[in-house]
Amino acid sequence: MTYQFDCRATELDVRQVLIDLRAALADVVAGDDVRSSVEIAVAEGLNNVVEHSLTASCDGRIHVRMGVDAAHVFVLLQDPGAPYPNWALPDAPQVDLDVPLAELPEGGFGWGMIHALTDRLDYSRVSGMNCLKMWFARGS
Amino acid sequence: MSLASKDIDQTRIVHVDASRIDAAMAIQFKEEMRQLTRDAPERVVLDLTQVDFIDSSGLGAIVAAMKHMGGASRMDLAGLSPTVSKVFRLTRMDTVFHLFDTLDQAVNARAN
Numbered sequence: 001m002t003y004q005f006d007c008r009a010t011e012l013d014v015r016q017v018l019i020d021l022r023a024a025l026a027d028v029v030a031g032d033d034v035r036s037s038v039e040i041a042v043a044e045g046l047n048n049v050v051e052h053s054l055t056a057s058c059d060g061r062i063h064v065r066m067g068v069d070a071a072h073v074f075v076l077l078q079d080p081g082a083p084y085p086n087w088a089l090p091d092a093p094q095v096d097l098d099v100p101l102a103e104l105p106e107g108g109f110g111w112g113m114i115h116a117l118t119d120r121l122d123y124s125r126v127s128g129m130n131c132l133k134m135w136f137a138r139g140s
Numbered sequence: 141m142s143l144a145s146k147d148i149d150q151t152r153i154v155h156v157d158a159s160r161i162d163a164a165m166a167i168q169f170k171e172e173m174r175q176l177t178r179d180a181p182e183r184v185v186l187d188l189t190q191v192d193f194i195d196s197s198g199l200g201a202i203v204a205a206m207k208h209m210g211g212a213s214r215m216d217l218a219g220l221s222p223t224v225s226k227v228f229r230l231t232r233m234d235t236v237f238h239l240f241d242t243l244d245q246a247v248n249a250r251a252n
Contacts, residue, residue, distance in 0.1 A: 011162070011163040011164035012164050014163070014164075015160065015162055015163075015164050018193075032222060033222075036222060036223040036226055037226075039193065039223065040195070040223065040226065040227060040230075043162070043193075043195045044195060044196055047163050047195060047196070047197065050163070051163075095231070095232075097232055097233070097235060097236055101206070101207060101210075101211050102207060102210075104203050104206075104207060104236065105200075105203070106200035106201075106203050106204050106207075107196065107197075107200045109196040109199060109200070109230075109231045110195075110196045112230070112231065113196065113227070113230045113231065116230050117230070
């Protein structure tokens, strides 16, 4: 099964894609756990595109393709925006929570969650498009 | 999105009447939380029973709301859905906030 979505690079458009994605997942994937993992990681990936690579001033659209087979859910996020920094997949940053209240972080959580939730992650830049690929293992 | 609050003894319950706290409304959420937690009693319980999704922006807005109270009040969270709980666990923010499965449990909990 393959599903495709696309949207403008705005937070409200991304929200609608995530709602549609959740509905599609509910149809084909039985496990709540993998469904929530896909939803969270894709949300973070899309938010990253809106914030950093393809801003709302561009006409370009974000494409999302989701494939489901027996072993994995696969998601491709594609956008024509600026390359990811250093043309590379961002690492999961170290986040220190053992700090005074006033120093608690309010951001920087996204890539850590994407790395933690995916079985495999890949970034490439092809013909002016960012391609972020995520694989989520189904069942255990 | 709307927030509503009521005080019970020394606890202010802030009820989030929205299904998502995400990038599209994180700033608005932060602003409204600032208003509602002004002069809060010693404990604020954020009731997330209606919320079935938060992203890292939503999490950041919740952290910001707690920081804004400056330690004068503690903030506990109640009614987290499995997806929302997962975000707190992944980011280890479940070590920063007290999390309660239901609002009733949060209200009935004794302070440490």
